[in-house]
Amino acid sequence: MASTQSPQHQFAMVFDLNKCLGCQTCTVACKTQWTRGTGMEAMWWNIVNTMPGRGTPRDAFELGGGYRDGEPVPGRLPGRADWGEAWDFDYDEAFSPSSESSYLRPREHDGSAPRWGPNWDEDVGGGTYPNSYFFYLPLLCMNCTKPACLEACPRDSIYRREEDGIILVDEERCHGYRFCLEACPYKRIYFNEQRAIAQKCISCYPRLEAGVAPACVRQCPGRVRHVGHLDDPDSHIHKLVKKWKVALPLRPDFEVEPNVFYIPPTMPTAFDENGEFDEEASRIPLKDLRKWFGPGVDHALATIEAEREKVAGGGQSELMDLLISRNWQELLGPYTEDPGELPTPRRQ
């Protein structure tokens, strides 16, 4: 319903998929910081999925939402069985085992064994041996420039911050209708059944306001996550997205103009049928890469390859320096304050 005006700055992130370990430290950092309240047990505002995979919730990118030729695409609401529950574990049995085959079993609320959950298909991957492949894909709210969630809400309960373009749900206004969740093509909005409100990644805006990087960014041991302002020409974000054009939106065909960008996965060289290196082939089918990261992926991969070669040959590369970020603070953009040095905020 609401129109979105251009914010003063655009908060944005770049994730380097060639460095992500799939460790979920980001996921747990977010969980610990934000989703421990009532009704949030099964929420993972940040999640890292294994690709190719069905995602979180199950078949996340097949459920509709976003736009096609500017028209909203109807979406379907995933159910709890698609998201996965917050499991219980039989600690008693694990600590005082009744048999040698006892282990820490996860259980759903009705006692049954889980059949789906976050990053459920972690160890599936794609391709056929010896050209198997997989990569990790961290996901959170994309703070879109054309936020389908915001448009879908009949109550104007979602807004885009004027100062940095961060999309937030006003929990006081939200009546739990869930059109936002239907409309988000990435399915990065959760529904709190107990409070009957929508909740999602808030880009750690209270941390940003104190000059501290988001928890997922600061905690990432892989140095995967760059943050900053897309409109700041000196930022890593601007250089990677606009100058080098190696950081790409996910599923640009959703037409929501996300502000999270990905360095696409380069892969080990493929083998031909004789077991020899095939320099021409791609382990990940190019058509899949183009579907996930758009038509810019060819140029991005070629650029990364060329710059790598340059460094391997003893040369200098601004792009490689950016991606490596030898000083990890460089990843944090303007948000370099150490949270440990700040006064502890009072719990509300």
Next chain:
Amino acid sequence: MTSSVEAGVVGARRVRARGEALLDPGSGEWSRAQEVAIPLVPTPLDRQPSAYVQVAWADRPRGDIREVGVAALVNAGTLAVRLAWSAARPNRFISDVNVHPDACAVLFPANGSGFEYDSMGSPSRPVNGWHWRAGTEEPFAITATGIGTVARATEHDVKAAARWSDGVWQVVLARALAAEGVPLSHDMTVPVAFAIWSGAAGERAGLKSYSPRPHELRID
């Protein structure tokens, strides 16, 4: 039973019953009320305030419930309105991320007259309503000044009780005559409108069945 009923006019008959009895949809007191069948229609799609909702519901059936039975009783200080409708598959609470609760509402002009029920009020003519949502203990007392502006009062005196049996919801919404909200008193007539949301049909927000014209509620 009242002797004569004008079409679509709901009479709130005065009874001596205690408030608790009025609030019980199954109480014998309700046999003294005259239930009026009010026809409902789907809310117009072009009035939904988001392009997403308009597109997503263009080919979906809306306005699942086409009739609500309305009865009313009043005692010395409380008005109770009972809504009854068929729901073969009730959604009694939000049992999953993709489950919407059944709901109903009674709507009045906030000032007692000048009823812009069709647009959920306007800034100069707000509406005031009582909104029950299955699985939520407290009903909501709402005001609105147009579509998409519904605000819930943090404190209010509206009470609700509901029961579902044999495929029928019966929901009583009640308020002390003297309490905050639309002015209510004995010996008065106030315009009223009704809405039902079928959770099983995915209805919520502006997607609902509503009475397409205002009705009268005559309080004895």
